[in-house]
Amino acid sequence: MADDAPDLRLFTTVPPPADPGDYRETVRRAARLAEAAGFTGALVYSDNNTVDPWVVAQDVLEATGHLVPLVALQPVYQHPYAVAKRIATLGAVHGRRIALNLVAGAAVGDLAALGDETAHDERYERLTEYARLVGELLAGRGPVTFEGRHYRVRALPLTPAMPAHLLPELYISGSSEAGRRAGRELGAVPVRYPEPPGATGPDGYAQLRGGGVRIGIIARDTEREAWETAHRRFPASRAGRIAQLMARNASDSHWVARLSAAEEFPGGPDSPYWMGPFRSYATFCPYLVGSHAKVDREVARYLDAGCRTFIMDTAREDADYAATAAVFDRLLRRRTAADTQPVTP
Template structure:
């Protein structure tokens, strides 16, 4: 498949030009539509719609954006446990038809217990991963089974389950997941299609790809990989590093994830964050331009790994990950709307052309 470029849409205009997280805040319908159209115009293939225990409901946000775009797909974050899996299967299949096959799913189980409890779920995280695995198994069975069926597991039980609607995309919409714990990796290897990771040094990225491919193969499955990264680009490398320092200086106030900030400590809250934070403590810059300064300053709050340089340099760095086996890239900046447009002008054409050249060489 061609390289896939993923962005992220928020629900209200950013409050500053150094936004870290954009999934919370009051909803502004016109902004959602404009932001989605900006992604489409920039050449993005897909846009993530995030999830928190206080944010606007993602499926409705994505449907609103889909009605105002023509080509852009939507990667909707979803937490198993609040909706029955058979109902969720019908919900996704319905969305898939209404948008002409423009939906994918990103499965998450909650960054922290405290954040999950905001939606009334007090299940321990390890158990949430086991529940999610069973949930996805039942979702996919609902998508593919034509006759009513029964199911009894540790978390769900149905009798005579069936669905009149099946996904437009076959065999089903892409299911992505992230995480670094044993529970997350085993769930993903058994049931998901794409492993989403944060940008980290190329050597350890290659190790993660090989290890997860082997884990998925043990389940008789092949998988893809997505990498989340924050490009910081400028006409010269020196200007790009100056820009990076200005962005870092703007990270002193509220960062946009209320529950983590309410705890008063900027420290990693999940295994994926702790992994990123360890790289940041090791050194600020890896592999020439993988910059971890914001990761260290924010306690690895979400996607904070940056690639810093000219558009050509950053595109080459991204293509180095493509050569390792990363097939899609979630790229967003710290000035969300302006960076979306700039990446569409300066980065996305270079990445897509470079990936096509790599594919031709391989063929």
């Protein structure tokens, strides 16, 4: 798929921690399956309740030939010099690049536990400064002196040097104006949790141009098959709904507030857009559910709008990797065929 569409980025999400003795192989197996299906990379989460994302990224690199770890980077966890050193070291050891998912937010309780009371918009200002310092260190132009509001360094060198072709791509949440502004300043790809067009007005898809979406897909030969799978994987749960509402109250993220307010079928009965898994606290993104034809049409709208990055939810079964990649393969083949049709005078 990468050869067919060099500008398309398709990421899976690394499974969350499971049994300690098995988790390393779980990560490696997921990475190998994603690479075999043609994915670009794999998102690695980072928060107070999961494992160190850099250790996971190392396993992704060791298990694959070219899959790109998309590491969630939250400034409150470590100094930008430590991050630059990790990135440069992975580049030196593996000759591979990673990508960075720049994260400003977290559960308010997680930030409070770390003694961080920085307001929402100021966290994005700090994140911008943080990413700039990491970038200057990786640029390899010699010792770095940086004077910022949140970070200051004096004549700081970075060893090993980072080859220019391994410099990381940047991604950032584009759900709030503060996030979009930070993305523009850093040249980062803005990623959104998309809404159906009826919820955002006629220009809903246009907001995605040049950016990305975080979403899940369950597509089958028939509507019935797809929905049977969806409800088996994500059964409605009163306890889950309560947990989701509690999470909503514990977050100041704009995307959490927006999705929490959505109905289960905000696009209407004929839309494949489903909020069930989010509402039951089973995952953190919307899903597209339905027949191959219906799901393909919805994904095609994202592509037509100029969306070129898709960060998929964690696969629940091994077959999900190939099934998801097949959606994009079908659409890309159709576009290629349409582009090569002769023009009739």
